Amino acid sequence: MVEQVAATRATVLIEGESGTGKELVAHALHDLSGRPAEKFVIVNCAALSPQLLESELFGHEKGAFTGASQRRIGRFEQAHGGTLVLDEIGEIDPATQVKLLRVLSERSVERVGSNTPIEVDVRLVAATNKSLRQLVADGEFREDLFFRLNVLKIDMPPLRSRPEDIVLLANAFLTEFAEENSRPIKPLADDALAVVRNYPWPGNVRELRTAMEHGVILSNTDQIEARHLPGFVLGQENGFPIPSDEQIGVEKNLAPHAELNLHALESDAIQRALRQTDGNKTKAASLLGISRRTLQRKLSESPSHDSKTL
Numbered sequence: 001m002v003e004q005v006a007a008t009r010a011t012v013l014i015e016g017e018s019g020t021g022k023e024l025v026a027h028a029l030h031d032l033s034g035r036p037a038e039k040f041v042i043v044n045c046a047a048l049s050p051q052l053l054e055s056e057l058f059g060h061e062k063g064a065f066t067g068a069s070q071r072r073i074g075r076f077e078q079a080h081g082g083t084l085v086l087d088e089i090g091e092i093d094p095a096t097q098v099k100l101l102r103v104l105s106e107r108s109v110e111r112v113g114s115n116t117p118i119e120v121d122v123r124l125v126a127a128t129n130k131s132l133r134q135l136v137a138d139g140e141f142r143e144d145l146f147f148r149l150n151v152l153k154i155d156m157p158p159l160r161s162r163p164e165d166i167v168l169l170a171n172a173f174l175t176e177f178a179e180e181n182s183r184p185i186k187p188l189a190d191d192a193l194a195v196v197r198n199y200p201w202p203g204n205v206r207e208l209r210t211a212m213e214h215g216v217i218l219s220n221t222d223q224i225e226a227r228h229l230p231g232f233v234l235g236q237e238n239g240f241p242i243p244s245d246e247q248i249g250v251e252k253n254l255a256p257h258a259e260l261n262l263h264a265l266e267s268d269a270i271q272r273a274l275r276q277t278d279g280n281k282t283k284a285a286s287l288l289g290i291s292r293r294t295l296q297r298k299l300s301e302s303p304s305h306d307s308k309t310l
Contacts (some may be wrong), residue, residue, distance in 0.1 A: 005152050006032035011104070013149045014127040016156025018290050019206030022127040023087070025154060029125055030083040038082030041075050046091035046291030054096055055112055058103070064113025076109045076120045083123045089149070090130040090141065091291055101145045124149075129290065159201040159208065169205060170196055173212035174224065183216055189223040199233050202269040203288065232272055270298060 005012060006029045014022045023042070030040045048056055051065070059074030075084060086092075092100065103109050104124065108117040126149045133150075135141035159166060170188065178185040188196060192215070201207055211233050215224040226234065269288060277283035285295040 001152075001154055002028050003032060005029065005154075007034050008152075009123060011124045011126070011149055011151045013132065013151070013153045014125065014156060015131065015153065016129065017158045017204055018129045018288065019204030020156035020158060021205050022129075022156055023085070025156065026083070026085045026125045026127060030123070033083065033123060035082065039079050040083050040085070041079040042085040042087055043075050044087045046088040046293060050093040050096060053092065054099065057096070058099065058109045058111055060112035061114045064111070068113070071111075074109060074111065076103065076122055077118060079122045080120050081122075083125060085125045085127060087127045088129070088291060089126040090128040090132060090135055091293060094142070097142045097145050101142065101148060104145075104148045129294075159204045163197065166196060166201070166208065167193070169208055170212055173209050174216060177213045177216040181216060183219075186216070186219055186222065186224050188215075189225040191226040192224050192229060195226045195229060195233055199235075202266060266298070270295065 002025060012026075012029060014025050016022050026042075027040065030036060043053075043056060045053060055064075055068075055072060055074070057074050057076060059072045059077060060068050062068060062071050103120075106117070107121070108119045110117055132141055132146050136143045136146050159169075167188075174188070175185050177183075196208075196211075203210075211230055214230045215228045219225070219228045221228075270284070273284040273287045274281070277287060281295055281299075282292050285292040288295065290298075
């Protein structure tokens with residue numbers, strides 16, 4: 001689908017959990033677009049306040065607001081002729097949604113503080129770890145903007161739904177980090193393979209990548225063994241005993257049932273991140289690959305959450 005869509009000018013919406021490779025798909029769309037030498041610009045919509053996001057996307061004129069000491073060229077203008085990726089687009093505030101809809105309709109932008117339209121030729125790619133259709137149903141996202149973004153949709157499946165990719169990706173990361181750290185390329189030992197195949201990977205490919213880097217750095221044998229992998233992959237904190245082969249086998253048999261409880265997996269990942277960051281929600285959100293706002297919402301939705309403990 002990426003190859004077929006890339007050469008067109010159509011807007012693409014990429015949906016999938018954090019860590020599934022949405023940015024890689026966006027890069028592939030750009031590289032195969034016929035104009036890979038042009039600019040590839042990414043904006044993290046969740047990282048900026050509404051006013052800053054508006055200025056970041058559309059630019060502003062000198063004196064447009066307090067602190068605007070000089071003209072700023074927005075990301076739409078910067079990406080002219082190339083690709084603009086709006087990451088975490090589900091976090092955009094209502095006012096900016098209206099302005100974005102106008103840009104997509106007219107293919108021009110107006111800098112903050114100016115009424116002069118500036119034509120832009122931009123291939124827009126939007127990415128989100130949420131369901132925009134559900135946000136529309138909840139009244140949090142404009143339906144007309146959703147239709148503008150949802151011209152071509154690419155769903156990125158979570159790693160747990162494509163287990164045949166896990167070992168392939170793990171081996172690729174082992175090679176990458178071995179070369180990066182001037183280490184010999186080592187295979188995964190049988191016990192490590194069992195752990196890697198059994199673990200549900202709530203953090204998806206990003207989490208797998210981190211685990212393989214950990215293994216490459218800590219391995220002092222001819223193979224990367226389970227004890228060289230980070231504690232969270234083993235289902236326990238670092239320093240605790242490695243599960244026996246029998247335990248791994250039992251857990252592997254139970255894995256299909258455990259994977260069905262996605263809320264439990266998500267809650268467990270959030271609690272682990274909060275413990276690792278001593279309750280710092282900003283750092284925990286960064287560790288999980290989501291925005292602080294998203295983390296706060298997930299915590300408020302959890303029936304077991306007690307904000308006093310954080």
